[in-house]
Amino acid sequence: MTKFRENNHLVGYLFTAPFIIGFLIFTMFPMLASLYYSFTDYNLFEAPNWVGFDNYKTMFSGDDQYWKSVRVTFTYVLASVPLRLAFALAVAMLLNKAIGGIGLYRSAYYLPSLIGGSVAVSIMWTQVFGDKGLLNSFLGLLGIHTTTSWIGSPGTAIWTLIALSVWQFGSSMLIFLAGLKSIPASLHEAANVDGAGAGRRFFKITLPMLSPIILFNLIMQTISAFMTFTPAYVISRGEGGPLDSTLLYSLYLYKRAFQFTQMGYASAMAWVMLLTVGVIALILFQTSKYWVHYESKGES
């Protein structure tokens, strides 16, 4: 019996081997290597020299562009994640109605997410928000004539990125939709009988019942927002401009790594990012006990 069990373990390992080997080679090893490089002056060309915490010191005290990119990234995350979740929930509630052809609507609303992270959409975005773009033509129809390039102006560029992010609400929406469907209809019916209005039902039933899913979406979207790269790269043509206003953290990291070939510094940046995002995810988990409602725990 014992032997059979051990064999069983072996089979288990065998089946997971492709993942484990892949993980060790393609994730674990590069991560450890980058941790090592973050303490060196590795420049891709010459053997790395150990520099201790120099990269980290420069980052925190001698690189104002770094702090600029941190500010830009937090602006982006703090604006795009709540807006995106709110939008996703609103659309999910609309699509939760039993009307004809709902499947078609769901697919249509999910479409932007399928293609959203792609280069093509980012290029389309530059057309929409450019100086002769769709938005300006539309404003022109309303009698507001402007030739400002929304993407080229320091004040508005980051907001075009945020708008792009909000537009890609599909995956969160799908998860919200599944969550909404799992809320027992009897709760709403009972509340209805007791005379609760739509708003009250939303805040007292839908939101609490949905809160575990909100937490999940919040954490996933926060992490992915911190890692956003493609749209900023494409829209600012790899620069993070104008005036570094779209210099998202990962874009700045990329510039350091591949434009200036400062792999050591870029590795250090990557580790600070990893730790920061980790801490933020942890904080979100910690706060969850105050606002996330789990049915199994009984009433809250």
Add this chain to the structure above:
Amino acid sequence: MKKITTTLVAASLMIGLAACGSGNNGGNASNAAASGSAGSTGSAGSSASATAKTDDKPVTVRVAWWGGQSRHDYTLKVIDMYEKLHPNVTIEPEYAAFDDYWKKLAPQAAANQLPDVIQMDISYLNQYAGRNQLADLTPYTESGKLDVSSVAEPTLAGGKIDGKLYAMNAGSNALTMMVDPAMLKSLGIEEPAADKGWTWDEFAALGDKAKAEGKLLFSDLRHDVFFPFYLRGQGQLMYAADGTKLGYDDDKFFIDYYTKYREWYNKGYTMSLDKLSQSKGTPEEDLVALGTALSSNQWSNQFIGISTAAKRELDLLPVPGWDSNKALFLKPSMYFTVANSSKVKDAAIDFINYFINDVEANKVILGERGVPVSSKVQEAIRPNLTPEQTKVFDYVAWAEKNSSEMNPPNPVGAVEVDALLKAEVEKILYKQVTVEKGAAEFREKANAILAKNK
């Protein structure tokens, strides 16, 4: 009912799989076809060739360059011609746009997998040569494998670092001002003499006139090109000879140049930054080609692309200088280098030699990479040139006589300094800092970057 569903799902899955399978097959088939055709051109070449001089062991040479579509097209053609002459040589082309090219090359260097022949830019030359990535070509020029007998010494010098020839000049370039004579005429502006051009002040004085007609003076002047050019005019250098700091100490030069530049910008003589940030810098987007600016200030080899895009006659004028001390200079438009890690250096050199010296090849290249450095080739291909190309050749010949020696290649870290300069000037133009503050900030930060070279 359930059974039917299962069958349907299973069927659709199978169809899906089958589609995937055939897709893969299709891919393989087309690959096979491609390699087959490559092979056949090779064998066709072998029957035709009699001139192959290297021994017949098959070698594969990786050749990398950056450029636009037209450059890719004719370079592939030249490669084809070379392969026909040398049936044992297979050339693997690797090409990309300028920005992507460097982002690809750096990791290749890290992996010790640089292409054998690498097209090189002056901004990156030190970064690669100084870090031992490039082979010294001197032994090959001495042995005649790389024939430089008809290349003038100053033309070669641009590829030398510490006396060693790391990079072979692929063509000569000079800064120039491109104008549309018909447009100038319609604005009532008299074109200056072809061997004099305007001064910047004379040209800037046309700004209001141009603006009234809805035209700009130019889109912009590239900071990493024109600020060093201005410094040359003042007898200063952008970088100190040892590359550990900027070549100037006095902020006055920065302040003078960018006070003027800001004035032009604020008066609306140049393209606003928000629009500039979205222009890709292709010849099709060039403002002279589009007819919305009086001039385009560029490297001379760009003239071909821009006049093609303009579809009308354009002229080349001497780029306005800041005074008459021959600040103008000839610059290698680009170089060819050989990777130190290359195992087929001889074959790589032979290909470069072909590109530089072969007349038939240059009848295809036609100076697109700058005016050929070999005087023999220059003479031989003149009859084949279009009028536009002739203008470029004439201008570079004129410039050669009216210029001084170029600055040494930029030091390691110059790419970062260039980016810093652009960012700092944007801050000035967006009125976030004064010119004085920007000048000081730039000098301090640039010196900090360059100090790493100590």
